Amino acid sequence: MSATSDDDRANEVLTHAEWATALADGELLGQQCSDCGHETAAPKAACACCGSRSLETVSLPTEGVVYSETTVAVAPAGFEGGYRVAVIDLGEARVLARLEGDAGIGDSVEFVGPLEDGEEPAPLFT
Structure with a gap:
């Protein structure tokens, strides 16, 4: 911190x-x-x-609800396909993040840290 x-x-x-x-x-x-x-x-x-x-x-809060989610099957160059992304509703704000586990729309999730896949970190929720 x-x-x-x-x-x-x-x-x-x-x-x-x-x-x-x-x-x-x-x-x-x-x-x-x-x-x-x-x-x-x-x-x-x-x-x-x-x-x-x-x-x-x-x-921002570290707990939220999956607002929408999808699986990226054909990934951009430099990434492995088959990963999930989601828009996480944090109450007053929404964040685009990587999603691990089997959470779906409406499920509660928690920020577990950054996913460092490449040069830029991304929020990771489970």
């Missing part, structure tokens, strides 16, 4: 590199719009709902 406090995060723009570093440390970070309250699970330059650039970095 990083030593950065929630107050320090509110004053900084979340970059992809910071998001990936936090993920590698086992923490899910996202952003919350100061104007409308919308939360997102990946760094953005502006709020997807209202367009505001007033975004605060927040820690």
Whole structure:
């Protein structure tokens, strides 16, 4: 876990590199719009709902519910096929993640850390 406090995060723009570093440390970070309250699970330059650039970095929950899922049978170059991906509903935000186990739509899942498959980490839920 990083030593950065929630107050320090509110004053900084979340970059992809910071998001990936936090993920590698086992923490899910996202952003919350100061104007409308919308939360997102990946760094953005502006709020997807209202367009505001007033975004605060927040820690996201590590438990959620499978919102949708699919199996990638034909993987992109450099990846093995037959892996599952899912959109995980974390309450106020949703995150695209790798999914292990037999959880399906509507099932509760938990963030277990980063999946480092290639150069970029990805959230892994079971």
